[in-house]
Amino acid sequence: MKNGRDFMIVTNNPLVEKVLSKYYEVRYLPEENYRAILITVRDLVYAGHKLYTHPLSGSVKPNETPYKSVVVSKVPHKMNADEAAIISNCVEAYDKFTPRNRMLSDKVLGDFQLIDYTLLCGAVDYDAAAGLSKLDNQI
Amino acid sequence: MKLELGFIEIKDIQFSNESKVENGTLFVNADDVKAFVYEDDDVKACVKSVCFDIAKPGESVRITPVKDVIEPRVKVEGPGGEFPGVIAKVDTVGSGKTHVLRGMAVVTAGPIVGFQEGIIDMTGPGAEYTPFSKLLNLVMVCTQVEGVHQHEYEHAVRIAGLRAATFIGELGRNVTPDETKEFETLGIREGLEKYPNLPRVGYVHMLQSQGLLHDTYVYGVDAKRTLTTIIYPTETMDGAIISGNCVSACDKNTTYHHQNNPVVADLFEQHGKTLNYVCNIITNENVYLADKQRSSDWSAKLCRLLDLDGVIVSQEGFGNPDTDLIMNTKKIEQVGVKTTIITDEYAGQDGKSQSLADADPLADAVVTGGNANMVIELPKLDKVIGTLDYVDKIAGGHAGSLRPDGSIEAELQVITGATNEMGFNCLSAR
Amino acid sequence: MSYRVVHYINQFFAQIGGEEMAHIAPELREGAVGPGTAFDAAWNGEAKIVNTIICGDSHFAEHEKESKAQILAWVKEINPDLFIAGPAFNAGRYGYACANIALAVKEELGIPVLTGMYEENPGADLKDKVLIVATTNNAAGMRKAAPTMAKLAMKLMKGEKLGASCEDGYMNNGIRVNFFEKERGSRRAVKMLLNKLADKPFTTEYPMPSFDRVAPNPAVKDLSHAVVALCTSGGIVPKGNPDHIESSSASHYGEYCIAGVENLTPDKYETAHGGYDPVYANEDPDRVLPVDVMREFEREGKIGKLHDYFYTTVGNGTAVANAKKFAAEYAQKLKQAGVNAVIMTST
Numbered sequence: 005m006k007n008g009r010d011f012m013i014v015t016n017n018p019l020v021e022k023v024l025s026k027y028y029e030v031r032y033l034p035e036e037n038y039r040a041i042l043i044t045v046r047d048l049v050y051a052g053h054k055l056y057t058h059p060l061s062g063s064v065k066p067n068e069t070p071y072k073s074v075v076v077s078k079v080p081h082k083m084n085a086d087e088a089a090i091i092s093n094c095v096e097a098y099d100k101f102t103p104r105n106r107m108l109s110d111k112v113l114g115d116f117q118l119i120d121y122t123l124l125c126g127a128v129d130y131d132a133a134a135g136l137s138k139l140d141n142q143i
Numbered sequence: 144m145k146l147e148l149g150f151i152e153i154k155d156i157q158f159s160n161e162s163k164v165e166n167g168t169l170f171v172n173a174d175d176v177k178a179f180v181y182e183d184d185d186v187k188a189c190v191k192s193v194c195f196d197i198a199k200p201g202e203s204v205r206i207t208p209v210k211d212v213i214e215p216r217v218k219v220e221g222p223g224g225e226f227p228g229v230i231a232k233v234d235t236v237g238s239g240k241t242h243v244l245r246g247m248a249v250v251t252a253g254p255i256v257g258f259q260e261g262i263i264d265m266t267g268p269g270a271e272y273t274p275f276s277k278l279l280n281l282v283m284v285c286t287q288v289e290g291v292h293q294h295e296y297e298h299a300v301r302i303a304g305l306r307a308a309t310f311i312g313e314l315g316r317n318v319t320p321d322e323t324k325e326f327e328t329l330g331i332r333e334g335l336e337k338y339p340n341l342p343r344v345g346y347v348h349m350l351q352s353q354g355l356l357h358d359t360y361v362y363g364v365d366a367k368r369t370l371t372t373i374i375y376p377t378e379t380m381d382g383a384i385i386s387g388n389c390v391s392a393c394d395k396n397t398t399y400h401h402q403n404n405p406v407v408a409d410l411f412e413q414h415g416k417t418l419n420y421v422c423n424i425i426t427n428e429n430v431y432l433a434d435k436q437r438s439s440d441w442s443a444k445l446c447r448l449l450d451l452d453g454v455i456v457s458q459e460g461f462g463n464p465d466t467d468l469i470m471n472t473k474k475i476e477q478v479g480v481k482t483t484i485i486t487d488e489y490a491g492q493d494g495k496s497q498s499l500a501d502a503d504p505l506a507d508a509v510v511t512g513g514n515a516n517m518v519i520e521l522p523k524l525d526k527v528i529g530t531l532d533y534v535d536k537i538a539g540g541h542a543g544s545l546r547p548d549g550s551i552e553a554e555l556q557v558i559t560g561a562t563n564e565m566g567f568n569c570l571s572a573r
Numbered sequence: 574m575s576y577r578v579v580h581y582i583n584q585f586f587a588q589i590g591g592e593e594m595a596h597i598a599p600e601l602r603e604g605a606v607g608p609g610t611a612f613d614a615a616w617n618g619e620a621k622i623v624n625t626i627i628c629g630d631s632h633f634a635e636h637e638k639e640s641k642a643q644i645l646a647w648v649k650e651i652n653p654d655l656f657i658a659g660p661a662f663n664a665g666r667y668g669y670a671c672a673n674i675a676l677a678v679k680e681e682l683g684i685p686v687l688t689g690m691y692e693e694n695p696g697a698d699l700k701d702k703v704l705i706v707a708t709t710n711n712a713a714g715m716r717k718a719a720p721t722m723a724k725l726a727m728k729l730m731k732g733e734k735l736g737a738s739c740e741d742g743y744m745n746n747g748i749r750v751n752f753f754e755k756e757r758g759s760r761r762a763v764k765m766l767l768n769k770l771a772d773k774p775f776t777t778e779y780p781m782p783s784f785d786r787v788a789p790n791p792a793v794k795d796l797s798h799a800v801v802a803l804c805t806s807g808g809i810v811p812k813g814n815p816d817h818i819e820s821s822s823a824s825h826y827g828e829y830c831i832a833g834v835e836n837l838t839p840d841k842y843e844t845a846h847g848g849y850d851p852v853y854a855n856e857d858p859d860r861v862l863p864v865d866v867m868r869e870f871e872r873e874g875k876i877g878k879l880h881d882y883f884y885t886t887v888g889n890g891t892a893v894a895n896a897k898k899f900a901a902e903y904a905q906k907l908k909q910a911g912v913n914a915v916i917m918t919s920t
Contacts, residue, residue: 006431056431056432057430057431057432058430058431058432058435058462058463058466059463060462060463060500061353061354061430061462061463062353062390062463063351063353063357063391063395063460063461064390064391065461065556087432090501093500093501096497097489097500100489100490100491100496101516112256115256116256118293118355119354119356119357122294122355123353123354123355123357124354124430125354126352126353126354126367126430127353127429127430127434128431132294132354132355133292133294136292136294342767342770344770405757405758405760406762406763408759409759409760409762410763412763417767418763418767452770453766453770454766455759455763455766457762481766481769481770482766483762483763483765484762485759485762486779488749488779493748494748494749494750495748495749497782498779499779502781503781504781506781507777507781508765508766508769508777509777509778509779509781510758510761510762510778511758511778511779512758513751514749514750514751517751563758564758566757566759566761567758567759568757569753569754569756569757569758570751570752570754571737571753571754571758572737572749572751572778573738573739573745573749573750573752
């Protein structure tokens with residue numbers, strides 16, 4: 005059972021914002037890139053927000069996808085040194101990848117959004133497919 | 144539980160009117176396979192077309208983008224059938240007799256999302272890095288019905304591949320195997336009585352379980368939803384664990400890897416001689432931190448409950464699974480069970496960065512599958528099965544990865560199975 | 574035309590004498606001396622030692638600057654294709670000399686270098702900076718060390734790519750290199766586990782980075798009455814750097830009084846750190862050592878008092894062992910002075 009009430013999803017992924025903002029608190033930061041999202045999460049964790057998901061979700065490498073979603077607690081609880089270590093290791097991991105310098109088509113961006121979205125849904129136990137069909141039906 | 148594998152050596156594959164295995168040659172009628180594959184409703188709804196091709200070792204052929212690699216097998220005696228819970232019913236497998244068409248594989252290829260992984264080169268420097276360049280490959284290239292969602296399509300391609308392998312495997316049912324080998328796991332008490340002085344060894348098998356193109360299925364159950372549990376090693380030989388296709392070619396375990404798990408094979412080789420191979424413990428790699436904690440706590444708990452002396456731990460994937468790996472290792476060592484772990488590395492293109500995203504001094508016995516960031520040059524090959532459209536965008540590729548002359552400069556990551564973390568290959572690093 | 578090599582050895586291997594001759598100053602000789610002949614034999618004409626430099630181990634240790642200067646001058650003139658030192662096996666001062674002179678030749682003259690010694694030799698601390706072949710711990714290992722060193726030396730001279738550390742015999746220098754083992758990973762893992770279970774020695778293929786985790790002390794109960802000290806590895810020093818703290822690989826730390834100082838100003842303070850752009854730190858040294866903010870906290874009653882002394886060193890390339898040493902020393906001083914907490918700024 006996942007405590008969805010305490011979740012805050014920090015993300016730059018528009019698909020996440022579209023589908024999940026009705027059900028969870030979403031801090032949508034579209035102007036932040038992958039690394040900036042990690043830094044925002046890091047600052048929140050340092051301030052005492054609990055880290056719910058591992059920021060290096062998925063095997064799509066940090067220099068390949070522009071999208072990143074991480075779940076932290078809505079309000080600060082108690083600062084946890086292990087969680088701080090996890091998020092700072094993630095920033096280091098990001099920095100060891102060489103920039104790819106690729107132009108990504110809308111379709112490819114859409115696919116990266118989808119992967120990040122399903123990884124997030126898998127983590128919070130939200131039915132990814134159902135979310136997408138709800139979105140389809142709205143349009 | 145005892146399983147006898149009967150190996151039928153496949154030395155050639157040819158398209159023909161009749162589908163059969165004769166004198167070591169697989170004759171296959173592509174339309175027959177296609178018809179069988181399309182008997183599934185999901186495949187009908189989502190897969191626009193499948194077309195077949197053959198790639199042989201040494202040929203100047205590049206297969207890309209690769210989704211999964213599957214070995215054709217068929218259960219000839221005993222309960223259940225291959226790929227329980229997915230193709231066959233959920234009956235427990237791993238006993239009786241299974242025939243294996245050895246020396247070949249069914250390879251599914253074609254895009255699922257717009258960035259793809261997976262290159263298999265059948266010759267040249269790239270061939271050195273993938274085990275699949277040594278197999279006769281029956282490649283099934285799939286295309287997507289427009290408008291179908293990616294996750295539905297992925298599911299359909301997965302089923303299509305497994306069905307194709309099932310059809311081919313069935314052709315080996317009445318063929319006499321060239322070699323048979325028996326694998327037996329004893330019950331706990333029997334094992335203790337038979338091998339009182341041998342160290343009790345288990346295999347903690349970590350399964351990637353994160354989302355679309357990052358999943359693994361156990362008897363058809365999404366590994367994300369599983370609790371750490373025990374299975375018989377022989378169950379994996381009948382396809383109990385299959386790959387949900389994947390996004391990082393070098394370190395995702397294909398279904399072929401699961402069927403031919405090298406840790407299982409090498410532990411069985413020593414079973415009864417230098418160790419008592421007790422069982423497999425399967426555990427997942429979820430993104431949710433509390434899940435990681437639960438899964439690793441349970442791995443350690445089971446190791447202790449089973450009174451194991453030592454375990455091999457194999458990982459799957461990049462990034463957050465490093466945290467699972469270290470959690471598992473630490474907790475298992477802390478309950479007094481010794482570990483040796485198998486992983487791969489992302490040490491940057493210059494080899495100077497820290498290889499893993501997590502670490503602990505208790506992980507003092509490590510086997511590595513190599514640095515996946517190493518840059519490699521793949522020459523132009525004469526034929527491409529699939530499409531080169533995605534090479535620039537695959538994991539490990541970059542703008543300009545695919546050169547105008549058809550050669551590719553990319554990281555080792557792009558090659559299917561290159562840095563496998565079950566220890567399938569000889570590649571290592573220091 | 575064969576490659577030209579300069580070889581560095583000590584008084585013992587030059588057969589001049591043992592400990593009693595360790596004080597001799599550097600001398601330059603023609604051709605190979607002592608173990609150098611083993612290298613020449615291994616190279617079989619493809620390369621040749623044109624000069625040998627001999628130096629007493631004590632002399633090098635006690636007159637490092639001058640010895641280096643003399644040796645560098647000679648090597649510069651000879652301009653060889655390679656500089657090779659040792660092997661030093663387990664001789665500590667000899668290993669130190671070999672590693673340091675090799676590093677100097679590499680950095681100042683840009684000539685490829687190679688040395689060899691036992692893994693526990695103190696000189697091996699430099700294995701990340703200088704290529705060091707791993708040898709046994711005594712001279713009986715010469716039979717194996719010489720050909721390994723010669724082979725690796727030839728690769729360097731030819732400009733060939735190096736193999737993985739275990740393939741070419743050099744000490745793991747933190748750069749991961751892929752190569753193919755004879756056996757697959759799972760089999761290597763089973764063997765490794767069996768050795769581990771039997772308490773037999775085994776070698777991990779990936780040494781975990783050592784973290785030296787320090788368990789945090791309990792939180793300060795009442796900060797408003799606490800004495801807090803500022804320390805830094807960012808290299809803030811009084812203007813002019815009176816104690817000459819090095820801009821990298823610092824060999825000592827500084828202790829400076831800030832009683833009555835309200836904030837650090839550029840006319841009185843600067844940074845000695847060579848690892849970051851100093852402009853902003855020199856403009857306002859408070860940016861690295863925030864005395865101004867601490868004084869504010871004092872006034873507001875957030876902290877009891879800012880300690881009168883700050884401790885500073887430069888963290889740029891400074892050896893972990895040294896960093897530990899400095900802190901262990903001044904931590905005692907802080908304790909004796911009644912300091913309750915420390916803010917360590919790093920860059």
